[in-house]
Amino acid sequence: MGDMPNAATGPRRRADAERSIARIVSAARRCLSGDPNASTDDIAKAAGVGRMTLYGHFHTRADLVEAVMVDALRDGDEALSAVDLTGNAQDALDRLLDSSWSVMAESTALLTAAQGTLPAERIRQLHAAPAQRVEQLIRRGRDEGSFRTDMPITWLVNAVQYLLHGAAEETRAERMRTEEASRLITATVRSLLAAPPDPDGTVR
Amino acid sequence: MGDMPNAATGPRRRADAERSIARIVSAARRCLSGDPNASTDDIAKAAGVGRMTLYGHFHTRADLVEAVMVDALRDGDEALSAVDLTGNAQDALDRLLDSSWSVMAESTALLTAAQGTLPAERIRQLHAAPAQRVEQLIRRGRDEGSFRTDMPITWLVNAVQYLLHGAAEETRAERMRTEEASRLITATVRSLLAAPPDPDGTVR
DNA sequence: CATAACTCGTACATTGATGTACGACTTCTA
DNA sequence: TAGAAGTCGTACATCAATGTACGAGTTATG
Numbered sequence: 001m002g003d004m005p006n007a008a009t010g011p012r013r014r015a016d017a018e019r020s021i022a023r024i025v026s027a028a029r030r031c032l033s034g035d036p037n038a039s040t041d042d043i044a045k046a047a048g049v050g051r052m053t054l055y056g057h058f059h060t061r062a063d064l065v066e067a068v069m070v071d072a073l074r075d076g077d078e079a080l081s082a083v084d085l086t087g088n089a090q091d092a093l094d095r096l097l098d099s100s101w102s103v104m105a106e107s108t109a110l111l112t113a114a115q116g117t118l119p120a121e122r123i124r125q126l127h128a129a130p131a132q133r134v135e136q137l138i139r140r141g142r143d144e145g146s147f148r149t150d151m152p153i154t155w156l157v158n159a160v161q162y163l164l165h166g167a168a169e170e171t172r173a174e175r176m177r178t179e180e181a182s183r184l185i186t187a188t189v190r191s192l193l194a195a196p197p198d199p200d201g202t203v204r
Numbered sequence: 205m206g207d208m209p210n211a212a213t214g215p216r217r218r219a220d221a222e223r224s225i226a227r228i229v230s231a232a233r234r235c236l237s238g239d240p241n242a243s244t245d246d247i248a249k250a251a252g253v254g255r256m257t258l259y260g261h262f263h264t265r266a267d268l269v270e271a272v273m274v275d276a277l278r279d280g281d282e283a284l285s286a287v288d289l290t291g292n293a294q295d296a297l298d299r300l301l302d303s304s305w306s307v308m309a310e311s312t313a314l315l316t317a318a319q320g321t322l323p324a325e326r327i328r329q330l331h332a333a334p335a336q337r338v339e340q341l342i343r344r345g346r347d348e349g350s351f352r353t354d355m356p357i358t359w360l361v362n363a364v365q366y367l368l369h370g371a372a373e374e375t376r377a378e379r380m381r382t383e384e385a386s387r388l389i390t391a392t393v394r395s396l397l398a399a400p401p402d403p404d405g406t407v408r
Numbered sequence: 409c410a411t412a413a414c415t416c417g418t419a420c421a422t423t424g425a426t427g428t429a430c431g432a433c434t435t436c437t438a
Numbered sequence: 439t440a441g442a443a444g445t446c447g448t449a450c451a452t453c454a455a456t457g458t459a460c461g462a463g464t465t466a467t468g
Contacts, residue, residue, distance in 0.1 A: 014436055014443055039425060050446035055427070120377065148395075155380070155388050158370055166366030173324065176359070184359050191352075192396055218413055218466055243455060254416035259457070 021057050023047045028068045033106055036113035040064070065117045069126050072110060076103040077129045085133075089141030090190065096137060097186050100130070100164065105178065108168040131157055138193065148195045160189055225261050227251045232272045237310055240317035244268070269321045273330050276314060280307040281333045289337075293345030294394065300341060301390050304334070304368065309382065312372040335361055342397065352399045364393050 027047035031038035040061055044051040058064040079099050085092045114123055135157050141147035148156075167185045170176040176184075231251035235242035244265055248255040262268040283303050289296045318327055339361050345351030352360075371389045374380040380388075 016436060016444060020444080040427090041425080044446095052446050053444075056444075056446090059427085061426070151388055151391065155374075155392075158374060159367060159392055162366050162370030162373075163363060166362055166369075169366075170359075170362060184355055187355065188359075188363055188396065191398075191400065192392065194395075196395065220414060220466060224414080244457090245455080248416095256416050257414080260414075260416090263457085265456070 017057070020047075020049055020053055024049060024054055024057065024064070025067055025071050028064055029072060029110065032065070032068060032110045032113040034109060036109045036116060038113075062117045065114055066122070068110065069114050069118070069123070072103075072107050073126050073130065076100065076107075077133070079103055080130055080133050085137055085140075089137060089144050089146050090194075093137060093141065093189065093193070094186050096134070097164075097189060098182065101167075101182050101185060104164045105168040105171055105181070108165060108172060111165075131161075134160060141193065146195055147193045150196065156193060159192060163188055163192070221261070224251075224253060224257055228253060228258055228261065228268070229271055229275050232268055233276060233314065236269070236272060236314045236317040238313060240313045240320060242317075266321045269318055270326070272314065273318050273322070273327070276307075276311050277330050277334065280304065280311075281337075283307055284334055284337050289341055289344075293341060293348050293350050294398075297341060297345070297393065297397065298390050300338070301368075301393060302386065305371075305386055305389060308368045309372040309375055309385070312369060312376060315369075335365075338364060345397065350399055351397045354400065360397060363396060367392055367396070 024043065024047045028043045031043050031046050040054055041051055044054045047054070058067065080096065083095050083099050085096065135153055138147055138153055138156055142149050164185060167176070167181045171178055171181045228247065228251045232247045235247050235250050244258055245255055248258045262271065284300065287299050287303050289300065339357055342351055342357055342360055346353050368389060371380070371385045375382055375385045
């Protein structure tokens, strides 16, 4: 499963094809971000390419969705890797959220598309890298004593993710402006992760 | 749209039919909670009823989904209405979450089913009642001074909802046990809504 | 008990998307 | 510039689900 579009595969592809693939993936990303159920036909059209060309590169729709997810998450992880995570963990987190926010916001629909076609486990794998970054930061914040320690990290990471997702959804539905969402998300996550101010005995 | 299965409609239906409808809705609820894409055929079978009978009562699949949502949300709201919301808002909230948690947990898939078939606006309407309850409680907590006031209530309500959704998802995927989820959810929401302990000037 | 309401099987029309087959035409690339 | 690689249209084969049509058999209910 998944033949040609692997970066690791020998580059026995014509420059031509390379370009087509890029256009297709990018178009797919656009389409699926708008409508999780966009058909291969829609996507091909949006890419300015025949449907057959598309199937020449991606044997199945799932293959395509997977490629798109990989692409989007690579972008995301790239954006995250550019964030300065040194210094005060609280502030670092703010910066991190600011960056992930935009990527996240435009990929909500994409995610649900993936959930419809890819096995849940695969999706998890793909998210591993970015999740890792968040997790590490939280861990550091804990060591610094500025983040709470009374809940498993896994849950905290997930909670942050779900909140981001929610904010993205609200934005998409135009019940919130993007700037407002950004503000609320950081404030919310901040108080979610903050060490409880109440050190009365519950040190466990 | 939506003919027969209205409680308000004159009861010109045979007891027989009434029973069938009940069985169908209940079966649909079970099926859709397991698989958001369950077909009308699956549902009819699960209800121990012919597919045609089903279509006799619900002209379209959407009609059925809608009925199921109404049913589930009525149940939910009923459960909530039984919760004692007097006294300390923090504690009341804990109780409220405890109750909504179980309903929520079993209806996650159902929600995504609805999102696939019903217009977003309709879903919102249906959720209005339970959302109202949460909102009122939050409002009271604010007046008491125990809940934060630096974010719009709408956002807080939504945030809580998304967190619940997330916890439900984690449970479904068996990455968390139900009891643990329950504990984490209350703790998380508690610190999300709590008034910031840091009243240094930012009174606005 | 008579009739209207309900059940439900089989069969079919429809729709919408996926994926395949074939073949002619174009464009890289060696 | 020859031939391999890629493009892409038309057409077709599936497939799965939705919803309709017809009609014979059941069962509530007045």
